[in-house]
Amino acid sequence: MKLDQSRAPVFEALKQYRENRIVSFDVPGHKQGKGNPELTEFLGRQCMSVDVNSMKPLDNLCHPVSVIKEAEELMADAFGAKHAFFMVNGTSSAVQAMVMSVCKRGDKIIMPRNVHRSSINALIVCGAVPVYVNPGVNKRLGIPLGMSADSVKRAIELHPDAKAIIVNNPTYYGVCSNLREIVRLAHDAGMKVLVDEAHGTHFYFGDYMPLSAMSVGADMAAVSMHKTGGSLTQSSALLLGEGISEGYVRQIINLTQTTSASYLLMSSLDISRKNLALNGRKIFEWVTELATYGRNEINKLGGLYAEVYDILRDRYDIQIEFGDIGNILAIVSVGDKILNVERLISALYEVKRLYSKDPSGMLDHEYIEPVVMCSPQDAFYSKKRQIPLQDTLGTICAEFVMCYPPGIPILAPGELITKDAIEYITYAKAKGCNLTGAEDINTEKINIMIQ
Amino acid sequence: MEMWYTEEQTGNVRFSIRCDRQKYSAQSEFQRIEIFSTPEFGDVLVLDDRVMLTQKDEFIYHEMITHVPMAVNPDIKKILVIGAGDGGTVRELVKYKTVERIDMVEIDRMVVDACKEFLPTVASKLDDPRVHIYIEDGLRFVRRVENEYDLIIVDSTDPFGPGEGLFTTEFYGNCYKALTDSGSLVNQHESPFYPSYSRAMKQAHKKILQFFPFCKVYQAHIPTYPSGHWLFGFASKKYHPTNDLDEGRWNRLSIDTNYYNTRLHKGAFALPTYVTKQLLENE
Numbered sequence: 001m002k003l004d005q006s007r008a009p010v011f012e013a014l015k016q017y018r019e020n021r022i023v024s025f026d027v028p029g030h031k032q033g034k035g036n037p038e039l040t041e042f043l044g045r046q047c048m049s050v051d052v053n054s055m056k057p058l059d060n061l062c063h064p065v066s067v068i069k070e071a072e073e074l075m076a077d078a079f080g081a082k083h084a085f086f087m088v089n090g091t092s093s094a095v096q097a098m099v100m101s102v103c104k105r106g107d108k109i110i111m112p113r114n115v116h117r118s119s120i121n122a123l124i125v126c127g128a129v130p131v132y133v134n135p136g137v138n139k140r141l142g143i144p145l146g147m148s149a150d151s152v153k154r155a156i157e158l159h160p161d162a163k164a165i166i167v168n169n170p171t172y173y174g175v176c177s178n179l180r181e182i183v184r185l186a187h188d189a190g191m192k193v194l195v196d197e198a199h200g201t202h203f204y205f206g207d208y209m210p211l212s213a214m215s216v217g218a219d220m221a222a223v224s225m226h227k228t229g230g231s232l233t234q235s236s237a238l239l240l241g242e243g244i245s246e247g248y249v250r251q252i253i254n255l256t257q258t259t260s261a262s263y264l265l266m267s268s269l270d271i272s273r274k275n276l277a278l279n280g281r282k283i284f285e286w287v288t289e290l291a292t293y294g295r296n297e298i299n300k301l302g303g304l305y306a307e308v309y310d311i312l313r314d315r316y317d318i319q320i321e322f323g324d325i326g327n328i329l330a331i332v333s334v335g336d337k338i339l340n341v342e343r344l345i346s347a348l349y350e351v352k353r354l355y356s357k358d359p360s361g362m363l364d365h366e367y368i369e370p371v372v373m374c375s376p377q378d379a380f381y382s383k384k385r386q387i388p389l390q391d392t393l394g395t396i397c398a399e400f401v402m403c404y405p406p407g408i409p410i411l412a413p414g415e416l417i418t419k420d421a422i423e424y425i426t427y428a429k430a431k432g433c434n435l436t437g438a439e440d441i442n443t444e445k446i447n448i449m450i451q
Numbered sequence: 452m453e454m455w456y457t458e459e460q461t462g463n464v465r466f467s468i469r470c471d472r473q474k475y476s477a478q479s480e481f482q483r484i485e486i487f488s489t490p491e492f493g494d495v496l497v498l499d500d501r502v503m504l505t506q507k508d509e510f511i512y513h514e515m516i517t518h519v520p521m522a523v524n525p526d527i528k529k530i531l532v533i534g535a536g537d538g539g540t541v542r543e544l545v546k547y548k549t550v551e552r553i554d555m556v557e558i559d560r561m562v563v564d565a566c567k568e569f570l571p572t573v574a575s576k577l578d579d580p581r582v583h584i585y586i587e588d589g590l591r592f593v594r595r596v597e598n599e600y601d602l603i604i605v606d607s608t609d610p611f612g613p614g615e616g617l618f619t620t621e622f623y624g625n626c627y628k629a630l631t632d633s634g635s636l637v638n639q640h641e642s643p644f645y646p647s648y649s650r651a652m653k654q655a656h657k658k659i660l661q662f663f664p665f666c667k668v669y670q671a672h673i674p675t676y677p678s679g680h681w682l683f684g685f686a687s688k689k690y691h692p693t694n695d696l697d698e699g700r701w702n703r704l705s706i707d708t709n710y711y712n713t714r715l716h717k718g719a720f721a722l723p724t725y726v727t728k729q730l731l732e733n734e
Contacts, residue, residue, distance in 0.1 A: 316621055317620075339588060339616050346591070346621040
């Protein structure tokens with residue numbers, strides 16, 4: 001890091017603004033909270049007094065020239081990126097900006113089948129066509145893995161005209177791919193590498209961490225500062241490597257970004273970046289220690305078969321990030337204390353003692369090879385009709401059918417509905433999987449394209 | 452110069468004690484620890500701006516948290532005490548010659564050390580050979596123990612801060628597991644008077660009820676605790692706290708006390724109606 005990371009320009013400008021006691025005849029209409037006493041009582045005066053609009057001393061996120069520009073430069077410096085954008089519409093918006101920056105209508109893009117749905121949604125917006133790679137599944141845990149470099153290599157050989165590759169670093173379940181090798185393969189083939197690092201903020205600050213996107217020369221990365229970095233929900237960062245035009249990406253971001261960016265979110269990015277840059281190493285060493293302790297203690301339990309997610313929330317007041325048929329996912333981060341980790345461990349010991357059942361058969365996941373017939377955009381905007389699942393064979397799907405676990409789409413818009421897909425949906429339903437994405441909430445009818 | 456210790460017992464109520472001097476002040480990994488010398492209450496131990504004990508009235512708390520379960524079952528041999536870093540609870544328990552082992556689990560070593568040095572009348576028995584002190588999280592300790600103790604006493608701070616884990620379902624469940632078939636659990640149970648405390652009291656009662664067939668609450672008057680009206684929880688796998696009390700047997704032990712007696716024991720379980728109503732909300 002070359003810049004003075006103890007600075008926080010947006011934060012400092014907001015404090016200055018507050019001290020200046022400006023009389024405001026601009027929006028927001030609550031005017032530092034005075035116009036909404038109940039909300040001010042709830043969120044606090046300090047918070048409301050800096051919920052302000054863009055103005056000269058505070059810069060403007062759509063076209064930053066002063067404090068936001070400086071804050072973004074500090075962010076880039078901290079993450080080893082050429083440039084960084086503050087994002088206030090969530091990491092989903094950062095993922096969409098990545099896709100839309102490198103793909104136009106009709107362009108191909110290679111991505112793992114367990115990509116976050118924000119990526120496929122981006123395809124609906126921009127009209128690019130996906131080339132899916134099977135990420136593979138760990139049979140014992142029933143979780144999807146990361147793409148292997150070999151499978152990426154095959155996809156590149158089969159689709160040399162693809163414009164870019166999306167990589168999860170890591171997946172929701174914490175699995176990383178060989179990112180360095182994938183970047184090399186892609187760049188040799190003239191493709192860009194877009195990295196979804198929604199769960200990878202800490203990779204940039206810890207000592208014994210997986211490789212980060214910027215460190216291996218990836219072209220763009222979407223980083224959820226709010227997930228493991230400590231900033232407010234919905235705040236995020238988009239990082240650029242060499243060879244991507246900052247100005248063009250800003251134009252793309254501005255297509256869909258709010259013109260009233262929240263200074264609460266931006267100051268939280270600024271302060272969190274400062275904290276991570278100055279103390280990240282120490283913080284993540286401690287978090288790693290906590291997570292390792294928790295993992296070792298929980299492993300001593302052996303297997304545990306119960307509705308753990310619900311039991312922990314309803315009976316123990318413990319909220320877990322995510323639960324599927326075979327697993328729960330608990331996030332340990334910068335905000336955790338050993339006493340809380342101890343509560344989780346102890347509650348799991350109790351759940352085992354009181355609620356343990358015989359292991360029921362795990363979901364036997366089969367990878368359904370998607371047959372892409374047209375772009376998600378064409379399918380999504382086509383004329384469509386809802387028909388019963390069993391009658392859909394041979395038609396083209398016009399919506400998503402997702403299944404948790406393992407969180408891999410069975411069908412996406414524009415894909416042929418095969419016998420395998422219909423059978424798998426029926427099987428997953430019988431197994432009690434959570435099926436989402438279809439217009440029909442029970443996934444009994446599917447929207448198909450009318451050709 | 453006048454020096455007063457003032458505690459905000461609630462957002463709207465303050466309680467003040469005149470002090471002569473501050474004997475000890477330190478910040479541990481977990482909390483702020485202070486000991487004042489006062490003309491009215493003698494030495495006062497304060498953790499995170501809450502009075503934990505005063506020399507003048509600590510006997511009430513420590514006698515009530517120990518002699519009630521010991522009188523119900525004088526055959527108790529092996530005891531786990533959680534919290535209680537000041538040593539007052541252990542001082543009462545070692546009065547029973549038949550007790551073979553007392554494991555005391557306190558999370559904060561600095562509390563134990565400060566009390567040994569500055570509150571010797573309270574911490575006097577921590578060196579008894581039957582007493583084994585473990586410095587760790589009570590929740591962590593208890594989850595690794597099974598069918599081991601005849602009695603667990605939870606002598607904790609309030610459920611905000613380091614004591615929080617000791618008011619949880621997972622803690623009570625693990626205590627149940629750590630007790631023998633005739634085991635009992637006694638805990639400091641907050642106060643029924645001010646809402647911020649009675650919320651904790653009701654929640655604790657609700658959580659303990661899930662596990663134990665016998666679950667009763669008893670009271671004592673402790674002048675320096677918020678409202679002065681304090682509760683304890685008695686939960687047992689086997690014993691009813693008053694029906695199974697053998698007064699004669701305990702009285703023959705000739706244990707020296709200043710607050711507890713077996714007549715008071717029975718009366719302590721007779722709660723004011725507004726307290727019973729609050730507890731019944733969850734039964």
